[in-house]
Amino acid sequence: MIEGRIWKYGDHVNTDLIIPGRYLDNYDVPTLAEHAMEDIDPLFVSKVRRGDILVAGRNFGCGSSREQAPLVLKEKGVGAIVAVSFARIFYRNAINIGLPVVVADLTSLDEGDVLSIDLSRGLLRSASGWESSFRPLPPQLLELLEKGGLVSSLRERFKH
């Protein structure tokens, strides 16, 4: 079960907004993460807390294939992203690094509301009393998320 405050963003939040290309010569994720979302929400890194949930509109994560986009959000403590739709590379990257992504329209919720997500049962519930459901990820991808991502899963394979 994931539970956290929500921060809301609009449609087409692209990967340049999540982490601008001008910083990508540096591969140290904690350093990079200090610039997360700075071109769209300069206060993001100071206000986000561990477990917080991002709620967005259509096509979240469009643009570059840069995996640093979901990595910096995870590094800053984001527990899940719920969007009306995702761009496909971002969606794959998030799952592969173990950051839960949920396709659902929560744009009517208020910022600061507390949301809980049950990934395996596909349930969403807010502290303000709102409830909804979504189609859970296929079992093999849920398992990937539970293991913490693709690396952990492959590490097991190469241990033997």
Added chain:
Amino acid sequence: MSGRTFAQKVLSRASGTEAEVGDTVVATVDLAMSHENAALVSRIFHEIGAPAVWDPEKIVLVFDHRIPASTISAAEGHKTVREFAEKKGIINFYRHGEGICHQVLPEKGHVRPGALIVGSDSHTSTYGAFGAFATGIGATEMAAVWATGELWFRVPETLRIINEGVLPPYTMSKDLMLRIIGDIGADGANYRCVEYVGEAVDEMTISSRMVLCNMAIEMGAKAGVCFPDQKTRDYLAARSVSLDGELFSDEDAEMSHCELDVSDLVPLVAAPHSVDNVCSASSLSDMTVDQAVLGSCTNGRLEDLHAAASLLDGKSISPSVRLIVVPASKEVYRMAMEDGTLATLADAGGIVVNPGCGPCLGAHQGLLASGERAIATTNRNFRGRMGSPEAEIYLASPLTVAASALRGRITDPRELMS
């Protein structure tokens, strides 16, 4: 049984299954491309603990984003990748400014029709112009590919865009692509394989088709493809590429269609800050520009430089504009040098820099200050993409960019018709 799509056929062959649309398959890739982010991929590869890469000959590495190194961090990243390539025996390694990965791979004969190609760069879709199924992936997935050669793919639905008619004078495939994205939106082809067909595509050069496939990602597509014809075969034969693997969608395959007539196309511009914010160049003629960029994996090929040079020959660009010219590859650079195109562009006031991604992603070679406006032949006009988040980026064809550099304001190139 109904017919099968191109995407189905490639993913079926690569996974050894009879895949249906919507199935998730585990496929073996034919080629895996990475650029500087190979530094990140190699770190993840070490975490996985695989003893060796799956096939060093199927991995291609290209330095193009920050070449020569623009910062100490970039130099450290290059060093990490060089050491990794050396240790793992990766011989297809273009590290001395050969050009942008999406131009270098076809030029060097790595791209063949029907191949399943992945790249840790979103514009990997460019290789679809040669009939390959090519798609962008992330760094962790690439590390998994380096370790195993395999990756999971959902077999995508197909959208076929039928482009009838002939492009009018002074319009280019970039204008057509901006029109398509403007029509269907920045997520209008999400997750799908886009097939470009029709008279306009048949008439196009390979370079022009590369623009269509390159920007398929800007409408969310998983892949874009132009099916091989004699032009494709000539290009590939000159690079000793096998033509055996050609695959085409069956005529009765299930897919969505969208038809458009290109004969009334006009020079277009994508205004800030999204690629689907498209309007005519002539409607923006009061917009002054500070920088014009001619280059990128979208429009840095010889025909693009020729188009710009045709407007700038013997003229001088506006003194208030910086024109940055970035040939897409060393091969393009050399041809443009030999035929005098680079001299024409430099004499007109252009700054010719070495082949690479240049300022497209805001790494170096011409960043924007706050309040500045650029017109560029690149592929993304996202806020902050080319420097300051307070700058504006307009996307257009090489002709429109050259005309705008000349006038110092956004200009429909037809105004310069002689």
